[in-house]
Amino acid sequence: MSLSSRRVERGSEYGIIFDFDGTLALMSIDFDKMRQAIDALFVRYGIPHDSLNKEYVLERINEAIERVQRDNPALAKQINQEAFSILEEMELAAASKSHLLPGVYRRLWKLRERGFHLAIATRNCEKALGKIIGKARGFFEVILTRENSQAYKPEKAALKPILRQFSLPNDRVFMIGDHPLDVLTARRIPITPIAVMTGTGKKNDLIRAGAPYIFKHVNQAIDTLFGPRL
Numbered sequence: 001m002s003l004s005s006r007r008v009e010r011g012s013e014y015g016i017i018f019d020f021d022g023t024l025a026l027m028s029i030d031f032d033k034m035r036q037a038i039d040a041l042f043v044r045y046g047i048p049h050d051s052l053n054k055e056y057v058l059e060r061i062n063e064a065i066e067r068v069q070r071d072n073p074a075l076a077k078q079i080n081q082e083a084f085s086i087l088e089e090m091e092l093a094a095a096s097k098s099h100l101l102p103g104v105y106r107r108l109w110k111l112r113e114r115g116f117h118l119a120i121a122t123r124n125c126e127k128a129l130g131k132i133i134g135k136a137r138g139f140f141e142v143i144l145t146r147e148n149s150q151a152y153k154p155e156k157a158a159l160k161p162i163l164r165q166f167s168l169p170n171d172r173v174f175m176i177g178d179h180p181l182d183v184l185t186a187r188r189i190p191i192t193p194i195a196v197m198t199g200t201g202k203k204n205d206l207i208r209a210g211a212p213y214i215f216k217h218v219n220q221a222i223d224t225l226f227g228p229r230l
Helices: 033-046 057-069 073-095 104-113 126-140 156-166 180-188 203-209 218-226
Strands: 015-018 118-119 143-145 173-177 193-197 213-215
Touching: 015 156, 015 193, 033 057, 033 073, 033 156, 057 073, 073 126, 104 118, 104 126, 104 218, 118 156, 118 173, 156 180, 173 180, 180 193, 180 203, 193 203, 193 218, 203 213, 213 218
Parallel strands: 015 118, 015 173, 118 143, 173 193, 193 213
Antiparallel strands: none
16 A cells, blocks of 8 residues: 555544654663663562563563562562662653653644544653643544553553543554554554664564554654645
């Protein structure tokens, strides 16, 4: 399907689910350093990091906690608290130096003016998002952060509360994100994934994940697919 044929029709309702970090804003988080800090925490509690199978940090934490929980629930709770404190500290440090990408606020305002349903689904914490989003929070019908999510991307259930709120056919809902996890989440539902190159996702990885559209910037994606130019 060509971009021109995919452009949305005027007079119809559509929903857009945005990732946050790397899509609407840039937070300079060193994810390798974050994982190393979490792995070091596990080692202190006798959990060899090479014994864990999950690749991404949130899933690694859950895997480690489930392992400890069977024998020592109190220790599992302590490790869980320390792990998420590490994540929050690093995210807040990055958020203090971040902001919405130029042009994003105006486009969000225009999309809402035209009747689009908007939401955010992020694996970041609420405090970090809150430091950055400012008045733009009011544009979104639903904002799912780490704290109020029942599941994390790329699980299909991660977007369920948003889809329930939108109450739209799947072919009228889009997911815009910078990471293969965003693409995989959208495809599992399925809704239309749109990838952008302003975050950590590499083009080849986004292609392998199945992104039908890849743009340099969220503004370009919005202007191209949801135009005319905003």
